[in-house]
Amino acid sequence: MLRHIMAWTVVILAVAGIAGGLGFYKYSEIKTAIAAGEATPEPVESVLSTRSREGQWSAVTRAIGTVVALRQLEVKNEIAGAISEIGFTSGAIVEKGDLLVQFDTRQEQAALAAAEADARLAKLTLDRREGLRGSAAFSAQELDRSREEFNAATARARNLEVIVDKKRITAPFRARVGITNWQPGAYLDAGTLIVTLQGTAADAYVDFSLPQDSAVAIRPGTVVTLSGPAVPGGETTAKIIAEDNSADGSNRSIRFRAAAAGFGEKLRPGTFVDVIVRTSEPRTAVMVPLASVRRSPNGQHVFVLVEENGKLRARQRTVQTGAVQGDDIAIEKGLAAGELIAASGSFKLREGLLVDAGMPAPAPSTDVGVN
Template sequence: MYSNPIHYFTAVLSIVLLASCDKKEEQKATQQAPPAVAVTLEEVTTTDAVYYDEYPASITPINQVELRPQVTGFITGVHFQDGARVKKGQLLYSIDAQLYSANYEQAVANLKVQEANVNKAQKDADRYHELDKNDAVAKQLVDNADAALEVAKKQAEAAKANISAVSTSVRYTKVYAPFDGVIGISLVKPGAAVSAGQTLLNTVSTDGQLAVDFGVDQKEIYRFATLLKNRASKDSTFTLAFGPDIYPYPGKIQLLDRAVDPQTGTIKTRLIFPNPDNLLRAGMTGTVRVLNRASTKSVVIPYKAVTEQLGEFFVYVAGDSSKVSQRRIVVGQPLGTKIIVKEGLKEGEKIAVEGVQNLREGALIKTDK
């Protein structure tokens, strides 16, 4: 039998077409595969470098009191200069005392009346008791006289308590400095009406020493607790920076707060800094620098090897198959052109330091060397 030439030609053509398609797909796949990225690798090293850990901080007075009146009235005197230094017990404000003085005088007069009533009731009771000895008076009258005496005594005690209350109000018409410190700008002027416990007159705060508060991660509590235990030593462990400027006096750690803030995972730490030149002011913000003398070696890498994404830091680590993997790290303090890595890398690993901007997870690499 003879084969149909048309069928034969069709079969051959199909084979050729299939082979051609496979070759094109292979070429296409080859063309789509990303080329290897040229990078420079560097081995991760460690160092014993001494550096400073930095923490944002706020400056606050050790003692600070808001002055508010304890009586209602009108300001009759302001007895200081705004921003001046004041001494404990110094008169600061006067409030109109006429009403309170009149109340005091009335209370004194009322006490005298009550004392007179006590004297009369005592004499009546004594007289009735003498008559009772001779059965010359009804027992009920004797009891009534004793009761009247007790009432008179209670009223006299109430009058004395009232004198104490109104005399306190008289004293409260004068506002005194609670301690040595600096007073701010007065918020009221003579003639202003003030309400007891509500109107803010001024604020007094200490400034010879100031507190510096900052948050410490709970992982570092042991370290700072140790520093607190050894706080008697005088050195430059704690310094304060304002931008490039370093405050000239070192501070001392005073306390760690009672508990860790569950929302932030940090604990408030307080330092005390001397302020002999009045360079520090309450409300300032700065940077606390804590000298780190950790005995363990620190991992150090070039800063240019680090990429940042959404507040997290990454490096590309070279694997055994000429590919890189992206790894998250926790960075520490910069050391010139390098930076300390607290977590995420080990000594001896190789990371990309050049060509980083062209890398992605799993990218094929080739080294320049």
């Protein structure tokens, strides 16, 4: 019995010794790790910083506008016939009154000559009847018949003159003509498109459409911004001069027309430009660089740089954003003006991380924003 007890005692002491040795070894490891950690400097991330500031912004919307000439026309023939002469070159400039297309009028000219002869004969007969007034051979009925025959002959001649005139098509205004493939000798049915004319005025229109909700605040006289690679100088303004009288039946949008100075000389009709339209009055908001706003499953946030014990640390701040203007964004809730925040490089930060702010980023602009 005593031998059995002593054996178990030896086992217990051995186990305790092993456990104590392992504990001491682990304690030494932890102590060494703590010492190494204290000796290792805290990680630091470098970012560009900026201060939030107050700015003015307005809710605006964007649309695609189309440049339209002040005067444009599709030239079509009213009367069928064969082309005898084309007076323009595709793509050329024509002046008002210049010949565009002459149709063959030989048949009409012959008929006109006969009608004019009938009119002259009817006039002679009418004059003779008038000369018989007061004589026994005078007849009021014959005089009336001669007068109406003269009027009918004159009307037939005038009708043929109109037909001959309609077969000669001239430019109604100074314009650049489009491309055509018609040649002399071609027979055209009535209503055939011959060529298009685009007026060459200095100015032009820009047509664009807005959703009915955005169009509520837009009226003739509203100034819009036009931008894009095709716009002279990259950006300019134009004034809305007209709005359509009804919404589009397919998408319920409203069509507007703005007058753009200088576009007629520098942009071809049909060119697309960006249209930026302000849909609300300017109001004050906190503005920050767009790059400073981060997005996560919990919403949008910025990293505010807070000085703690003489060092800058990143503190995550949830914010509510508003309009965007270029590289800036409005903060409607969650941030005050004047706070130091991380701008470029904020994607590297996390809560509590030590930060080297470096050179401050450019302050955000105070221009209007874009929804």
